[in-house]
Amino acid sequence: MTTTESTPEDESAGESDRSDTDGRAVAGGQPPTRVPEGAEPQVCPYCGFELPADDQYRLHLGLNHYEQLDDGDQAAFRETYQQEEESLTRFRIIALGGLVGLYFGFLLIYAVLAT
Amino acid sequence: MTERGERRPGPATEHRWRRLRRLLIVVASAIPLVALLSEPVLAHAAALRGSTSSVEVPTWLFLTTGGGTVGASFLLASFVTDRAFMRSVHDWGFSLPAPGRLLRLSGQLVGLALLAITVAVGYLGPETGYRNLAILVVWVGWWGGYVASTYLIGNTWPTLNPFRTIASILPSLNRPYPDRLGAWPSVAGLLALIWIEVISPLADDPRLLATTLLAYTAVSVAGSVVYGTDTWFGRVDPISRVFSLFGRFAPLARTETGLALRLPGSALTDADAVSGRAETVFVVAVLYVTTFDGFVGTGLWAAGITAVVDRGVPPLAGYLGAYLAGFGLFVAAFRWAIGLARRFGRTYITRAALADRFAPSLLAIAAGYHIAHNLGFIIGLLPSLVVVGASPLSPPQQPPVVATLPGWISGLELAFVLVGHFIAVWIAHAAAYELLPGRLEAIKSQYGITLVMIAYTIISLWIVTTPTVEPPFLGGGGV
Numbered sequence: 001m002t003t004t005e006s007t008p009e010d011e012s013a014g015e016s017d018r019s020d021t022d023g024r025a026v027a028g029g030q031p032p033t034r035v036p037e038g039a040e041p042q043v044c045p046y047c048g049f050e051l052p053a054d055d056q057y058r059l060h061l062g063l064n065h066y067e068q069l070d071d072g073d074q075a076a077f078r079e080t081y082q083q084e085e086e087s088l089t090r091f092r093i094i095a096l097g098g099l100v101g102l103y104f105g106f107l108l109i110y111a112v113l114a115t
Numbered sequence: 116m117t118e119r120g121e122r123r124p125g126p127a128t129e130h131r132w133r134r135l136r137r138l139l140i141v142v143a144s145a146i147p148l149v150a151l152l153s154e155p156v157l158a159h160a161a162a163l164r165g166s167t168s169s170v171e172v173p174t175w176l177f178l179t180t181g182g183g184t185v186g187a188s189f190l191l192a193s194f195v196t197d198r199a200f201m202r203s204v205h206d207w208g209f210s211l212p213a214p215g216r217l218l219r220l221s222g223q224l225v226g227l228a229l230l231a232i233t234v235a236v237g238y239l240g241p242e243t244g245y246r247n248l249a250i251l252v253v254w255v256g257w258w259g260g261y262v263a264s265t266y267l268i269g270n271t272w273p274t275l276n277p278f279r280t281i282a283s284i285l286p287s288l289n290r291p292y293p294d295r296l297g298a299w300p301s302v303a304g305l306l307a308l309i310w311i312e313v314i315s316p317l318a319d320d321p322r323l324l325a326t327t328l329l330a331y332t333a334v335s336v337a338g339s340v341v342y343g344t345d346t347w348f349g350r351v352d353p354i355s356r357v358f359s360l361f362g363r364f365a366p367l368a369r370t371e372t373g374l375a376l377r378l379p380g381s382a383l384t385d386a387d388a389v390s391g392r393a394e395t396v397f398v399v400a401v402l403y404v405t406t407f408d409g410f411v412g413t414g415l416w417a418a419g420i421t422a423v424v425d426r427g428v429p430p431l432a433g434y435l436g437a438y439l440a441g442f443g444l445f446v447a448a449f450r451w452a453i454g455l456a457r458r459f460g461r462t463y464i465t466r467a468a469l470a471d472r473f474a475p476s477l478l479a480i481a482a483g484y485h486i487a488h489n490l491g492f493i494i495g496l497l498p499s500l501v502v503v504g505a506s507p508l509s510p511p512q513q514p515p516v517v518a519t520l521p522g523w524i525s526g527l528e529l530a531f532v533l534v535g536h537f538i539a540v541w542i543a544h545a546a547a548y549e550l551l552p553g554r555l556e557a558i559k560s561q562y563g564i565t566l567v568m569i570a571y572t573i574i575s576l577w578i579v580t581t582p583t584v585e586p587p588f589l590g591g592g593g594v
Binding site: 031032033034035036039041050051052053055056059060063064084087088091092095096098099102103106109110113114 | 180191463465466469551556558
């Protein structure tokens with residue numbers, strides 16, 4: 001178990017080509033992390049923030065340190081972001097289904113029970 | 116270029132499904148609980164709503180609709196994944212000129228004068244609660260109306276606070292405040308204050324109320340003399356802490372340069388809104404104490420405590436046990452939600468740091484619930500406050516009250532409960548997007564807190580719509 005207080009040395013806002021990725025470091029730096037025993041975290045070289053899984057790490061780099069990345073890392077970020085878009089679309093379809101289900105579910109129950 | 120292979124169902128996916136299934140079981144098992152809870156009050160609640168519309172539905176359906184609405188608002192919020200948009204919403208605001216020193220001084224004087232009048236009339240005025248200005252000022256004017264102003268307008272308590280004004284006149288020893296205590300004394304203080312309010316006839320007995328106010332002044336002054344006014348009212352005093360948290364929800368805030376105007380609730384996503392375990396527990400306590408205050412007035416509680424006392428448990432022990440157990444349950448539910456946020460959010464961020472950012476959303480719920488709980492009460496007793504205030508020492512035998520409130524008031528109360536929840540869902544959503552790099556993970560991290568909010572909506576809607584009964588064994592306390 002390690003607890004690291006990440007250093008807020010990198011506050012510069014990264015600009016990117018997408019409107020919703022103009023990442024900005026949270027005021028006061030990244031929140032403290034705790035890595036479970038046995039896990040191998042990816043450590044951000046710019047702010048020391050620890051992240052699991054490769055895609056989370058890539059997203060963090062792109063969102064918070066876009067300008068410091070080299071071309072390869074920037075491309076990797078864009079690709080991960082694109083990939084995330086696909087799973088988001090899948091989630092949105094499920095969420096929409098949930099909304100429709102909720103709406104018609106309640107509508108039916110009201111139609112049956114409300115007198 | 117997309118590597119779909121990574122997303123093929125594997126052991127990890129299966130594990131996730133198992134977890135999701137467990138979550139579903141929790142949700143499913145909550146539904147019969149709701150039905151159970153609503154059974155005894157079906158007739159009353161239906162009657163109450165019957166006055167506002169012609170449609171009558173069973174209570175369980177009414178409660179689950181409320182819960183469903185909160186769930187739907189989570190799903191709707193999940194469509195907003197644009198960080199820049201969220202930030203622009205939360206950064207929206209204007210600066211206004213600061214109020215002058217004169218205004219500040221007059222605020223302090225008004226606060227002092229009100230405290231002095233309240234204590235004096237508490238001792239010298241009539242003994243009947245509803246004819247005594249002290250009772251009306253504290254419970255209708257202050258606890259009902261003024262508290263609402265701290266989240267609807269802005270936190271003016273640091274200026275008005277008469278206890279602070281008195282303490283600031285005295286010299287201070289400025290002893291260092293032990294840091295390890297943090298906000299814990301204010302958690303204990305808040306729980307103690309509401310406990311006294313629930314079990315004693317503080318809302319009926321003007322003499323007792325005046326004595327309590329004097330005792331509170333004495334404690335505040337003593338604390339300020341030892342630790343300094345700023346430390347005491349900034350870190351220990353529970354009432355100041357509640358108002359400062361509610362003030363974070365409010366559209367107006369005092370800044371170093373003047374007044375800032377912002378959208379209600381938008382400051383709750385600030386990284387420094389709440390920090391440390393004690394402060395998150397305090398936020399949960401704010402939500403809990405208003406709930407408990409309402410809960411002891413329900414028929415379910417009356418039946419429950421009567422059954423417990425029949426088995427030989429002293430009534431006060433029963434009240435205290437339930438009070439603390441309920442608080443433990445609230446804290447546990449919140450911790451459970453944070454645990455889920457950490458798992459589904461696939462992050463190494465500590466539970467404490469996640470709790471810091473998710474806890475402020477509960478303040479929006481607490482504000483919505485406070486107004487729903489007090490609106491009818493304030494409107495009903497406002498004429499009394501005015502008439503008794505005109506002649507505090509010889510008030511009329513029966514001060515005027517608004518006996519029958521228009522039906523839409525109860526509809527408005529329910530609307531406030533729901534609006535509070537919508538804002539809370541949005542704040543949790545925005546906080547998750549500030550914390551987590553993955554957009555999908557940010558949505559999933561809200562599963563726990565959303566479930567907790569749905570459960571809380573159901574409970575609070577039930578309390579608001581259930582007819583109030585006198586809490587048994589207390590000898591007529593409670594408003």
